[in-house]
Amino acid sequence: MARVPVDQAKVDACRACAAEVADDVQHFIDRHTTVGVERTVARSYGVEGADGEGTPLSNVLVDRLHKAGHLGHGVAYFLGRALVEGAGSIQEAAEVLAYSEEADLAPGRVSAAEARGALTQATAAGLARIDGAREAREAFKARFPAGELPLKYVIVATGNIYDDALQAKAARYAGADIVAVIRATAQSLLDYVPEGPTTEGFGGTYATQENFRIIRQAADQSAEETGKYLAQTNYSSGLCMSEIAWMAAVERLDMLLNDAMYGILFRDINMQRTFVDQYFSRRIIARSGIVINTGEDNYLTTADAVEKAHTVLASQFINEAFAKRAGLVEEQMGLGHAFEINPWLEDSFLFEVAQAQLVRQIFDRHPIKWMPPTKFKTGDIFHSHVHDAMFNLAGIMTGQSIELLGMFSEAVHTPLLMDRYLSLKSARYIFGAGRHLGEEIAQWKPGGIVETRAREVLDSALELLEEVRKETIWDAIGRGAFGDVKRTRTGGKGFRGVVERHADYVNPILEALERPEAP
Known part of the structure; x- marks a missing residue:
């Protein structure tokens, strides 16, 4: 793909600002624990x-x-x-x-x-569960050829885990590379994880350890039957972020939606609670080899995608900085962005391509998660299908890694099996027809729309990061710097579950995960 102009000095400055922002928060994290972290420690034992x-x-x-x-x-x-x-x-x-x-x-x-x-023996046993699951997942995965990028990612969400298992297998037969069992509405606000399998859920299915196990079994069966691996993902977010990370790690999940700020902004979860929980969750994720998917795409559902595109890039730098402090490598950082510009805006496609290419170049080692249009979807399923096709075209042109495929019935109902099949069919057509399109484009018009847009977004992201560095992320979130959503440091759900560590605080699991020799 023709490259957009990227001033490396500005990229380095963005990373330096993000590092200072993350360091400030890390000082707080290192002095605190939460009820969620401690429940995770208990489960690990x-x-x-x-x-x-x-x-x-x-x-x-x-x-x-x-x-x-x-x-x-x-x-x-x-x-x-x-x-x-x-x-x-x-x-x-x-x-x-x-x-x-x-x-x-x-x-x-x-x-x-x-x-x-x-606890020496029990600590070793807990870590061995993570390591054993990682080895088993990688050994099984090695038996099947890797899918071509972008990996096709779809959601199942019936509320009944057994029906989800059947739909996951159907998705693999239709060409899906990744399946996500979307969580039941508002589970992120539950301060506990339900036990066992579940068969009821509104807008999704509960994330439980047994439900993870059921989908893993179905995904593995579909891989055996089709000869192609089916990756499994779920949501490590909300008030039980670190507990779900532990469950996912030992049940061989491949990916987890895990973001440093999503719960703060879009679920009104206390920011102190979220930052501490995300650190411990990511320590587990780093050890397990799971790939995270961050949630910057959500910013563009509450803020204008043209005016606030730079907030996505700034947040990606911050998420990267937090992830590095938790031990993740770039190949585990599936940074998120989205195709959410008003489709009726003239040259909207060029703006989308500019932003997608900019992210792809800056985070060249990261498995970028590219999200479909939702904000401007209506009940017009035919236009919706075209909108998704444009999204797919931008994705294949700019070399995105993971695409959550859009559904033409997005604004109508929870997608049915046929909706998912048609979405996969459209993606297969466009990914095949445009496989080498990007390679054929040698240069963008100098000073044209794409180049200009890329420069503007990077410049604005650096300006924002410099502001956040000066005022701290606590205050930046307070004024609505991300997603036009304002939160306070002591407000939101879960604040009472934040605890200052005693001088004699004991957490051998975290200590082991923080050791440099940990994989």
């Missing part, structure tokens, strides 16, 4: 099960320690102390701490070092 009302044991355990005012020591401290004092297992220790009226919930009697030492 094998704590499982739920009470008669369906409340997970990990929730009851962590909430009880939090209410007692001692969660800042880390749930691992109390589990390790119980082992030192004779508990038969971590599961037994968790049940006593969660349910027994006689349980001592105050720290003491055992040092942090002793508690940490008692």
Whole structure:
């Protein structure tokens, strides 16, 4: 593809600003934990099960320690102390701490070092589960040829996990490379993860560990039957971001929607909670080899895609900086952007191509996630299909890595099987017909629309990042710098679940994930 002009000095300046922004937040992260992080630690040590009302044991355990005012020591401290004092297992220790009226919930009697030492074997076992799942996934995947880029990504969302499994297999037969089981509406606001398989869900299906396992089995079966691998993705976001990352890691998922700011902006989740949770979730993701998909595309559904395109690029730099601090490599950073310019704007296609090519060049090692038009979809399914075709053409021209295919019935109802089939058929046609189109375009008109637009977006992104660096991201979000959405540092859901770490905080799982030798 003809390259757009990119001033490398400005790109470097953008990365430097983003690094300072991320460093400021990292100082906060390193001094705090959350109820979500601590529940994830408990799960990584094998704590499982739920009470008669369906409340997970990990929730009851962590909430009880939090209410007692001692969660800042880390749930691992109390589990390790119980082992030192004779508990038969971590599961037994968790049940006593969660349910027994006689349980001592105050720290003491055992040092942090002793508690940490008692968990050495369990910590190794928890990490081995992640590593074993990663090895199993890669070994299975190696048996099948990789799909041509862009990988075709579709959603299933029936509410019933068993129906989703059938639809996932149907999608693979129709040519899909990736299937996402979209979460039930508002699950991101639940401060617990349901147990077991689910058969009811509005607007989607609940993300649970058992549901992950069911889709993984169906995806693997479809790979065996068709000879092509089917990647699985879900959502590691919301109030249970890190718990879902753990579940996905041990159930061999390939991708996770995981963004540093999405929950803050679009689900009104407290920003302190979100930043701490995303760091721990990404430490798990880095170890597991999962590819993240960030959510910058959402900015263009609440803000104008022409005026605010630079906010997408600025956020991509910030997401990259956060991801690097959590140990991810570029090949795991599926940065998001979208085809959301008003289709009736003259030369809108050239603007879209300019932005897509700019992102592709700047983040050349990243598996870029390219999102379809939604904002200007209407009940006119015929025009909708054409709109998606233009999106597909821009994607193949500019070498995007992953395309979430648009559905012609986007504005009408939850897509049916036939809608998905027609979307895959259209993508197959355009990706094939335009496979080498980009390579045939040697140069854009000097000073023309595409070149000018690319320069403007990069310049504006750098200006925004310099502002965010000076005022901090806390205040930048507060004034609505991203997506035209304003949030406060102490507002939003989940704020009460943020806890300052005690000087003797114990979290051997995180310590192990942070060691440089971790893969």
